[in-house]
Amino acid sequence: MMGIIGGTGVYQIVEMGDLKEKKVLNTPFGESPPISIFMLEDQEVAFLPRHKEGHDHPPHMINYRANVYALKMLGAERIIATNAVGSLDESLKPGEFLIPDDFLDFTRTRPFTFYDDRAVHVDVTQPYCPQMRETIISSGEKVDGTVVENGVYVCTEGPRFETPAEIRMYRQMGGSVVGMTGLPEVVLARELEMCYATICMVSNYAASVSPEKVTIDEVFEVVEEKKKELIHLMYNSIVNIPEERDCPCSFALEGAEID
Numbered sequence: 001m002m003g004i005i006g007g008t009g010v011y012q013i014v015e016m017g018d019l020k021e022k023k024v025l026n027t028p029f030g031e032s033p034p035i036s037i038f039m040l041e042d043q044e045v046a047f048l049p050r051h052k053e054g055h056d057h058p059p060h061m062i063n064y065r066a067n068v069y070a071l072k073m074l075g076a077e078r079i080i081a082t083n084a085v086g087s088l089d090e091s092l093k094p095g096e097f098l099i100p101d102d103f104l105d106f107t108r109t110r111p112f113t114f115y116d117d118r119a120v121h122v123d124v125t126q127p128y129c130p131q132m133r134e135t136i137i138s139s140g141e142k143v144d145g146t147v148v149e150n151g152v153y154v155c156t157e158g159p160r161f162e163t164p165a166e167i168r169m170y171r172q173m174g175g176s177v178v179g180m181t182g183l184p185e186v187v188l189a190r191e192l193e194m195c196y197a198t199i200c201m202v203s204n205y206a207a208s209v210s211p212e213k214v215t216i217d218e219v220f221e222v223v224e225e226k227k228k229e230l231i232h233l234m235y236n237s238i239v240n241i242p243e244e245r246d247c248p249c250s251f252a253l254e255g256a257e258i259d
């Protein structure tokens with residue numbers, strides 16, 4: 001089964017499939033949002049809206065552990081996610097997609113591991129599933145719009161946007177885009193030996209990259225405009241992903257604990 005964690009504005013993918021059921025799961029970390037289970041061609045897919053429906057939860061209040069665990073409980077081995085992001089560089093424009101291959105984690109208050117009672121140190125040399133990234137990138141060739149193949153996702157705690165000094169720092173550190181919801185999701189998936197990759201949709205230039213003030217309305221507007229291409233890209237990626245997992249994700253706990 002494929003799991004989808006949808007950020008802002010991607011619910012329509014459910015409507016492209018054949019809805020089987022919608023349910024809330026009780027996990028050891030709390031309740032999940034309502035998850036829609038549907039068939040996309042011959043694959044079972046579980047869609048989870050990250051912010052709950054109606055965008056109820058701000059980024060620092062999302063129950064990332066319940067979300068990832070619920071998909072695992074349903075039998076998902078892979079997660080494809082979406083994130084709206086600000087661009088740190090003028091050459092990466094609003095409306096473009098980026099498939100990150102690395103991250104910088106500036107979150108501060110979120111529960112970030114499933115393993116509070118034993119020492120588990122997962123390797124994140126390739127934090128995003130290389131097989132899934134390759135599939136998304138090659139699926140992007142048939143989609144209207146630019147898909148940038150690599151980049152570093154910077155995750156802030158939010159919910160405020162960034163200061164110009166922060167954006168300068170992130171750029172100097174090698175960041176490409178900035179968002180508030182990519183972490184700890186990607187690491188939690190790895191801790192459960194699930195594959196995880198994300199499609200970042202550039203919704204704005206980050207603070208001070210353009211002289212304009214950053215507004216959430218602008219973020220929603222661009223996502224709304226590019227939603228069709230985003231869903232097309234997700235659809236193609238899900239259909240094209242090889243059945244066999246061939247990546248480090250499936251044995252992530254090997255070598256992560258002292259024998």
Ligand code: HPA
Nearest residue numbers: 084085086178179180206
């Ligand atoms: N900063 C942080 N998170 C975001 C942004 C941004 O500019 N745009 C969309 N999510």
